Amino acid sequence: xxxxxxxxxxxxxxxxxxxxxxxxxxxxxxxxxxxxxxxxxxxxxxxxxxxxxxxxxxxxxxxxxxxxxxxxxxxxxxxxxxxxxxxxxxxxxxxxxxxxxxxxxxxxxxxxxxxxxxxxxxxxxxxxxxxxxxxxxxxxxxxxxxxxxxxxxxxxxxxxxxxxxxxxxxxxxxxxxxxxxxxxxxxxxxxxxxxxxxxxxxxxxxxxxxxxxxxxxxxxxxxxxxxxxxxxxxxxxxxxxxxxxxxxxxxxxxxxxxxxxxxxxxxxxxxxxxxxxxxxxxxxxxxxxxxxxxxxxxxxxxxxxxxxxxxxxxxxxx
Amino acid sequence: xxxxxxxxxxxxxxxxxxxxxxxxxxxxxxxxxxxxxxxxxxxxxxxxxxxxxxxxxxxxxxxxxxxxxxxxxxxxxxxxxxxxxxxxxxxxxxxxxxxxxxxxxxxxxxxxxxxxxxxxxxxxxxxxxxxxxxxxxxxxxxxxxxxxxxxxxxxxxxxxxxxxxxxxxxxxxxxxxxxxxxxxxxxxxxxxxxxxxxxxxxxxxxxxxxxxxxxxxxxxxxxxxxxxxxxxxxxxxxxxxxxxxxxxxxxxxxxxxxxxxxxxxxxxxxxxxxxxxxxxxxxxxxxxxxxxxxxxxxxxxxxxxxxxxxxxxxxxxx
Numbered sequence: 001x002x003x004x005x006x007x008x009x010x011x012x013x014x015x016x017x018x019x020x021x022x023x024x025x026x027x028x029x030x031x032x033x034x035x036x037x038x039x040x041x042x043x044x045x046x047x048x049x050x051x052x053x054x055x056x057x058x059x060x061x062x063x064x065x066x067x068x069x070x071x072x073x074x075x076x077x078x079x080x081x082x083x084x085x086x087x088x089x090x091x092x093x094x095x096x097x098x099x100x101x102x103x104x105x106x107x108x109x110x111x112x113x114x115x116x117x118x119x120x121x122x123x124x125x126x127x128x129x130x131x132x133x134x135x136x137x138x139x140x141x142x143x144x145x146x147x148x149x150x151x152x153x154x155x156x157x158x159x160x161x162x163x164x165x166x167x168x169x170x171x172x173x174x175x176x177x178x179x180x181x182x183x184x185x186x187x188x189x190x191x192x193x194x195x196x197x198x199x200x201x202x203x204x205x206x207x208x209x210x211x212x213x214x215x216x217x218x219x220x221x222x223x224x225x226x227x228x229x230x231x232x233x234x235x236x237x238x239x240x241x242x243x244x245x246x247x248x249x250x251x252x253x254x255x256x257x258x259x260x261x262x263x264x265x266x267x268x269x270x271x272x273x274x275x276x277x278x279x280x281x282x283x284x285x286x287x288x289x290x291x292x293x294x295x296x297x298x299x300x301x302x303x304x305x306x307x308x309x310x311x312x313x314x315x316x317x318x
Numbered sequence: 319x320x321x322x323x324x325x326x327x328x329x330x331x332x333x334x335x336x337x338x339x340x341x342x343x344x345x346x347x348x349x350x351x352x353x354x355x356x357x358x359x360x361x362x363x364x365x366x367x368x369x370x371x372x373x374x375x376x377x378x379x380x381x382x383x384x385x386x387x388x389x390x391x392x393x394x395x396x397x398x399x400x401x402x403x404x405x406x407x408x409x410x411x412x413x414x415x416x417x418x419x420x421x422x423x424x425x426x427x428x429x430x431x432x433x434x435x436x437x438x439x440x441x442x443x444x445x446x447x448x449x450x451x452x453x454x455x456x457x458x459x460x461x462x463x464x465x466x467x468x469x470x471x472x473x474x475x476x477x478x479x480x481x482x483x484x485x486x487x488x489x490x491x492x493x494x495x496x497x498x499x500x501x502x503x504x505x506x507x508x509x510x511x512x513x514x515x516x517x518x519x520x521x522x523x524x525x526x527x528x529x530x531x532x533x534x535x536x537x538x539x540x541x542x543x544x545x546x547x548x549x550x551x552x553x554x555x556x557x558x559x560x561x562x563x564x565x566x567x568x569x570x571x572x573x574x575x576x577x578x579x580x581x582x583x584x585x586x587x588x589x590x591x592x593x594x595x596x597x598x599x600x601x602x603x604x605x606x607x608x609x610x611x612x613x614x615x616x617x618x619x620x621x622x623x624x625x626x627x628x629x630x631x632x633x634x635x636x
Binding site for chain 1: 327328329330331332335481482487488516517518519520521522524525546547548549550552553555556557587590593594596597598599626627628631
């Protein structure tokens with residue numbers, strides 16, 4: 001087959017899509033926490049710096065979870081000050097995940113101004129991930145969100161398992177609506193709808209977004225977070241854009257989904273997303289070449305190729 | 319991460335999409351001709367039999383091209399009678415590629431009733447692939463199509479490089495329109511628009527389909543053939559369905575795009591396509607489990623994992 005010589009897609013806008021999309025980059029947090037290898041703190045800081053240099057404006061930096069649960073991110077206390085103080089990052093939003101009040105304390109002490117909590121749309125996953133019922137989990141987040149808002153921190157509420165759940169199967173819309181409303185009611189500024197096991201398809205995405213909209217959840221508060229387990233992430237993103245979504249989560253280089261793992265449950269690769277968005281004439285502020293170079297650099301540190309198809313295509317152009 | 323326990327997507331139809339899609343399975347021809355390994359003839363016949371058993375109704379069987387150019391398919395004379403005579407395949411359409419009149423003679427002698435010719439939308443690719451100008455290539459196909467039609471054979475016209483060309487860059491719509499009309503005028507029953515280097519994005523797909531429609535090329539004659547080089551194939555397919563296309567080419571297991579090759583220029587994997595279509599409530603007639611089992615079986619024979627994400631997810635369920 002022929003080696004592509006084109007470095008950029010031809011921009012052909014489509015009707016009814018937003019002019020701009022904000023990419024919420026999760027590679028340094030959601031990506032690295034699902035990689036086998038633990039990356040040195042300085043490498044993570046440099047990774048985040050390079051992501052910002054490539055034009056990403058929202059870069060989730062780390063998680064203040066207990067090191068026992070996520071050893072890959074056990075260095076949050078060391079990493080966060082490194083990136084917080086980089087002058088290159090003065091315009092970059094650096095949200096951090098906090099699982100509970102203890103995590104919030106750690107994050108606020110270090111000057112974090114954007115936090116995220118990680119809820120579930122299903123009882124089974126709340127039980128498995130947090131060992132709580134859904135209501136108990138929401139009750140746990142309530143003081144976290146309230147105190148964060150009291151410190152003028154911006155709060156993102158993740159919902160995992162918004163489409164399918166490995167124990168419960170397809171997730172009923174009213175269940176997702178209920179958790180979304182609870183998170184907004186307690187003060188979350190934005191939501192991120194996660195397809196944690198990657199089973200969603202475009203009609204499902206559109207129908208859930210319509211159901212949320214009808215239930216009074218404003219679309220501008222909703223971001224989408226797709227996994228490429230069944231290869232559906234980008235098609236689902238297109239469906240979300242067609243329903244008015246303008247915030248899309250993605251992971252540079254597809255970090256978190258090793259192509260050689262038994263089950264490739266990876267995040268949508270930021271590069272594949274940027275290729276589509278730029279092809280659609282949608283502004284992201286991202287320099288694709290710099291982003292690809294960053295993911296190649298990170299893949300070398302992880303000693304394995306990037307699972308992003310765009311990274312592989314563009315890094316082997318010559 | 320959690321291992322998905324769901325074997326099927328939840329079916330949630332979307333507005334404006336077709337009720338049924340015909341998958342034109344190209345794994346045995348386009349897939350295998352781009353694999354390094356040459357597969358024994360009996361294995362190919364068994365592969366095609368298993369694809370039909372999984373519910374695929376149109377399976378491109380092989381190519382009657384000169385063995386010097388495509389050594390992987392040098393056994394066309396031996397393979398075709400094997401599959402032609404299988405009673406399991408009596409209801410299966412088995413098109414074969416013919417590059418010229420010599421290839422047509424070989425195919426017709428063996429009783430082929432569906433043939434395909436392989437044209438290009440660009441001068442550069444016509445030159446590189448056929449060592450002819452575009453008009454010379456079309457002139458070469460004219461007697462092929464005419465004679466095939468005289469024998470009541472169904473004729474498909476492939477157009478490669480309909481979106482971008484590695485030498486010419488983005489391909490102007492009028493150029494694609496001209497080749498489409500030429501192929502229909504000479505008697506082709508259907509067309510397949512190829513994004514040979516995988517650079518297309520959904521807006522580009524929609525705009526080209528609109529341009530073809532406005533120029534009098536009926537959408538029901540047009541199939542799409544996307545490559546996943548930049549991860550765009552399934553999003554592009556969704557855009558094509560939204561523009562009325564009901565024939566989609568795909569390659570079982572993503573054959574033809576090795577995940578370990580330098581540049582993953584693979585075909586869209588049939589399984590990833592079926593996951594989306596069934597999730598959209600669109601009928602394909604395909605049994606996804608059987609198809610996955612077939613691709614796993616083939617991957618074992620090629621001694622490498624399938625690049626299809628759905629195959630990998632579903633074959634490691636337990």
